Amino acid sequence: MSKKTLTFLLMDAPFEQARVTTAFRLIEDALEKGHDVNVFTYEGGVSLSFTEQKPHPNAVHGRSVVEEEHPLPKDWIAFIQEKAKEKGCNFNWINCGLCLDERGVNDAIAGCERGGPADFLVWAKNSTSTLVIGTK
Amino acid sequence: MAKYFLIESRSPFDSTEVTHNYQLASDLANAGHEVTLFLVENGVFVTRSQASVHSFNNLEKVALLVDDFSLRERGIELSEVRSEIKPANLGLVVDAMAEGQKVMWL
Numbered sequence: 001m002s003k004k005t006l007t008f009l010l011m012d013a014p015f016e017q018a019r020v021t022t023a024f025r026l027i028e029d030a031l032e033k034g035h036d037v038n039v040f041t042y043e044g045g046v047s048l049s050f051t052e053q054k055p056h057p058n059a060v061h062g063r064s065v066v067e068e069e070h071p072l073p074k075d076w077i078a079f080i081q082e083k084a085k086e087k088g089c090n091f092n093w094i095n096c097g098l099c100l101d102e103r104g105v106n107d108a109i110a111g112c113e114r115g116g117p118a119d120f121l122v123w124a125k126n127s128t129s130t131l132v133i134g135t136k
Numbered sequence: 137m138a139k140y141f142l143i144e145s146r147s148p149f150d151s152t153e154v155t156h157n158y159q160l161a162s163d164l165a166n167a168g169h170e171v172t173l174f175l176v177e178n179g180v181f182v183t184r185s186q187a188s189v190h191s192f193n194n195l196e197k198v199a200l201l202v203d204d205f206s207l208r209e210r211g212i213e214l215s216e217v218r219s220e221i222k223p224a225n226l227g228l229v230v231d232a233m234a235e236g237q238k239v240m241w242l
Contacts, residue, residue, distance in 0.1 A: 004234040018177045019145060019241075022226065025205075029227045035234060129233035133241050136146060136153075 004128040005036040005090075009120060011135045013044025014073040020048065023133050024076050031083050036090040038127065040120040043135065046095040048073040049112035050105040074109050081111050094119045139170045141232035143241045145177040148189050155191040157242040165197035174229060175221075176203040180210060183217045201228065
């Protein structure tokens, strides 16, 4: 299948819903297939790229930080960014600016930009398909 | 006639809203559209032969797919899944998007 541009809108906050994991699986698959991908995050989803996320040990189960191997969404995003480079795909990530301000999570990892719903509208208009993964 | 690719990630045992989503899939199919319902995450629980959900039995005209990864995560064997539901890879969602189908996460 020829290269297409696919846009995703993510609304779920990190560490809460399986939908985030599924969304990352979809995005990685799209890049693996050579498609260009746009991701717009809204509401809680803007925290996915927050740099201050930290792994932690699990005292209840007696596991260290290394043993716990706590997955962090910001690291998944960085992995996806690298995958996009490897595959020669455009990969854009924009966080809703007002949502960032509300939550105090402006410090996003490199490559994740600040924007607004108008950016999402432009992407949706220019994409083959747009998938909104909303909160439930 | 349009092609709809619907994604359901919730179980009808969690939310009655899911019943309405099944109805939407059924209505679209009965209106002549080509409809696929892709079940993922807790949405896969309804695929077990032992599950009894009346609203899920009205989807004869809908192509039913279940995410094989979500089944494995939940310890559900393929032998437990109803025969009319086909195990599939999540990548089919991406393929449907790239094809320009109307893809909606319900």
